[in-house]
Amino acid sequence: MDSSKQVPVTVLTGFLGAGKTTLLNRILTEQHGKKYAVIVNEFGEQGIDNDLVVDADEEVFEMNNGCICCTVRGDLIRILSGLMKRADKLDAIIVETTGLADPAPVAQTFFVDQDVADRTKLDAIVTVADAVHLSSQLTDHHEAEEQIAFADVVLLNKIDLVDKSGLEAVKERIRKINPFAKIINTTKCGVSLNEILNLDAFSLKRVLEVEPDFLESDHDHEHDDDVTSLSFVSDTPLDMEKFQDWFSKLLQTKGQDILRTKGILDFTGESDRYVFQGVHMLMDASPMGKWPEGKERSSRLVFIGRNLESMNLKEGFENCKSA
Amino acid sequence: MKAGLNKFPELNKTKFENRGKELRLGIPVINSVVIGNSIACGFGDGTIRIFKSGQSSEPIKAHNGIVLCISKDGDDIITGGDDGRFLKISLNGEISEIANFGSRWVDHVTANNGSLVCTSGNIVYLWMPGRKEPKLLEHESTIGGVAFDSKGRRLAVSRYGGVTLWKKDYSNKWKSSNLLWKGSHNKVIFSPDGRYLVTSMQENQLHFWRLKDKIDSAMSGYGAKVKSFAFVHDTKFLVTSGSNDAVCWPFDGNGPEGRQPICLPFVGNKLVTFVEPFPNENAIFTGLSDGSVFLSEIEKSSNTIMIRSFTEFEVTTISVTEDASSILIGDMAGNILWTSIWDEENK
Numbered sequence: 299m300d301s302s303k304q305v306p307v308t309v310l311t312g313f314l315g316a317g318k319t320t321l322l323n324r325i326l327t328e329q330h331g332k333k334y335a336v337i338v339n340e341f342g343e344q345g346i347d348n349d350l351v352v353d354a355d356e357e358v359f360e361m362n363n364g365c366i367c368c369t370v371r372g373d374l375i376r377i378l379s380g381l382m383k384r385a386d387k388l389d390a391i392i393v394e395t396t397g398l399a400d401p402a403p404v405a406q407t408f409f410v411d412q413d414v415a416d417r418t419k420l421d422a423i424v425t426v427a428d429a430v431h432l433s434s435q436l437t438d439h440h441e442a443e444e445q446i447a448f449a450d451v452v453l454l455n456k457i458d459l460v461d462k463s464g465l466e467a468v469k470e471r472i473r474k475i476n477p478f479a480k481i482i483n484t485t486k487c488g489v490s491l492n493e494i495l496n497l498d499a500f501s502l503k504r505v506l507e508v509e510p511d512f513l514e515s516d517h518d519h520e521h522d523d524d525v526t527s528l529s530f531v532s533d534t535p536l537d538m539e540k541f542q543d544w545f546s547k548l549l550q551t552k553g554q555d556i557l558r559t560k561g562i563l564d565f566t567g568e569s570d571r572y573v574f575q576g577v578h579m580l581m582d583a584s585p586m587g588k589w590p591e592g593k594e595r596s597s598r599l600v601f602i603g604r605n606l607e608s609m610n611l612k613e614g615f616e617n618c619k620s621a
Numbered sequence: 622m623k624a625g626l627n628k629f630p631e632l633n634k635t636k637f638e639n640r641g642k643e644l645r646l647g648i649p650v651i652n653s654v655v656i657g658n659s660i661a662c663g664f665g666d667g668t669i670r671i672f673k674s675g676q677s678s679e680p681i682k683a684h685n686g687i688v689l690c691i692s693k694d695g696d697d698i699i700t701g702g703d704d705g706r707f708l709k710i711s712l713n714g715e716i717s718e719i720a721n722f723g724s725r726w727v728d729h730v731t732a733n734n735g736s737l738v739c740t741s742g743n744i745v746y747l748w749m750p751g752r753k754e755p756k757l758l759e760h761e762s763t764i765g766g767v768a769f770d771s772k773g774r775r776l777a778v779s780r781y782g783g784v785t786l787w788k789k790d791y792s793n794k795w796k797s798s799n800l801l802w803k804g805s806h807n808k809v810i811f812s813p814d815g816r817y818l819v820t821s822m823q824e825n826q827l828h829f830w831r832l833k834d835k836i837d838s839a840m841s842g843y844g845a846k847v848k849s850f851a852f853v854h855d856t857k858f859l860v861t862s863g864s865n866d867a868v869c870w871p872f873d874g875n876g877p878e879g880r881q882p883i884c885l886p887f888v889g890n891k892l893v894t895f896v897e898p899f900p901n902e903n904a905i906f907t908g909l910s911d912g913s914v915f916l917s918e919i920e921k922s923s924n925t926i927m928i929r930s931f932t933e934f935e936v937t938t939i940s941v942t943e944d945a946s947s948i949l950i951g952d953m954a955g956n957i958l959w960t961s962i963w964d965e966e967n968k
């Protein structure tokens with residue numbers, strides 16, 4: 299499928315009051331010459347009225363294939379399929395989710411439904427966070443952690459209401475959960491739309507550009523957040539068979555707790571870079587061309603999830619190195 | 622996508638194309654409905670067009686966005702749109718609004734013997750003949766499809782987890798029972814004799830229930846979602862899209878359980894995207910993902926005629942007039958063929 303024909307879909311998450319509605323209103327009213335449709339949820343804040351606003355029900359359902367990870371958003375399948383029949387082509391679609399929603403079923407919908415995958419593509423997950431309240435929300439609600447964990451961009455809003463050290467502390471906490479999300483500081487969601495729309499964050503090409511802070515050694519948590527991230531680097535090439543064996547078993551058995559993964563892999567005997575990214579058990583992976591000449595080859599792997607410490611990830615990864 | 626930019630090979634056109642009328646509208650064709658010898662067609666820009674022999678088919682602006690669904694109520698067209706409106710449109714093009722749900726889409730519409738139904742979200746709105754206010758039938762999840770049986774005494778509503786079957790008792794009260802099967806159910810139809818209910822699912826399969834004893838089973842093996850299926854008139858076949866063949870399941874005797882379907886193949890191995898029975902014959906029109914359309918006899922697949930050559934865009938509707946004289950074919954890019962089925966000398 300020609301990706302230029304797929305309409306990009308941005309998922310906008312964040313707790314009530316963080317500023318999602320302000321942002322949506324900007325997207326709909328700013329003179330940008332683009333046509334954006336916005337799918338809002340029925341429990342959302344009031345005040346958005348536009349021809350291109352669609353009410354949705356956040357209906358999560360399981361596929362009939364026995365895979366517990368294959369929960370999808372049924373309403374999204376219906377609405378996205380409908381929007382694709384419009385005579386005028388949309389430049390982008392924005393899906394707002396409620397503050398208490400798990401972003402995974404939204405993301406999984408783009409992996410699981412063929413019609414949705416053919417005509418639209420998941421562009422990025424943008425989480426609007428309130429700089430004042432995020433810390434307490436992260437402590438009190440696992441949904442807040444998930445929204446940070448899944449984010450490609452965290453729009454840290456209301457920064458005018460916290461002092462400098464408070465801002466640094468909340469950013470540090472975001473980075474502990476999700477080292478590869480881009481954090482944008484804003485007041486009143488004053489961000490250029492180019493920084494949140496059309497990012498192509500779910501394309502494998504973009505995984506190559508990700509340079510997370512590799513905090514491999516730093517595991518002493520100030521806050522005891524459930525969701526954490528772990529990353530691994532190896533200059534020794536990996537054995538493809540060993541890696542596939544370990545990684546597929548890991549996702550099968552721990553996929554519920556692994557929220558997002560990304561990686562660039564250097565396999566023994568392969569001239570191509572292997573790139574993948576995944577949401578729970580669902581994975582998109584492909585060779586992405588030769589390693590750049592003159593640069594060191596290395597494998598990098600990032601996990602974001604719960605109970606990562608219990609999964610023996612380091613040992614598992616080490617065992618994949620070619621002897 | 623703009624009209625005129627579509628590559629339309631002028632060579633190798635079929636005789637049906639050569640003698641018919643072709644429109645290149647550049648607007649996705651959603652679906653169409655037959656009213657006698659007229660065919661009404663709904664589009665992705667909110668317009669409908671009415672095709673009738675010897676008349677032009679000017680666009681009628683019905684909805685603001687998309688005509689999401691189209692059906693008929695007697696001699697009138699009924700439509701639902703993404704502007705939240707449920708409309709009735711006469712064959713003369715007069716529009717009247719039955720209901721308006723604002724930013725909530727009207728996903729499905731149907732009618733039978735003066736009873737009108739539309740669905741929005743998880744609610745069925747049912748207008749009994751002569752009533753101004755609808756009865757609301759609420760369901761646990763969003764409605765995937767809705768269908769009356771031929772007598773209008775039963776209303777099937779497909780949803781997540783199965784079908785809710787509403788029955789009208791002799792005091793005209795509606796009572797529901799559930800037919801359960803895990804997963805999300807989309808379009809639903811009754812067999813013409815009312816003995817079976819069939820749904821298409823989010824998974825690449827169909828499901829059927831034999832209503833007298835509630836026996837149910839899956840019809841699977843498809844490579845894609847089954848979006849189009851219909852019972853072939855007067856025979857016992859259910860013909861389905863979703864594969865490279867038109868897959869025809871036998872519904873005579875005890876139904877399809879444990880039996881093999883008849884598969885009608887086509888050149889090029891393209892996906893079947895739309896199927897439409899030929900009125901009163903054991904034959905079907907099959908539309909493919911490359912825009913081509915064929916007419917085949919179900920039990921003699923060697924008798925296959927190409928009706929429309931390819932356009933590169935998937936067929937989204939096929940309708941045949943009641944007298945079987947004319948056919949309308951539409952695709953995702955807004956290319957329409959409206960042509961007579963019979964050669965002059967065979968009429």
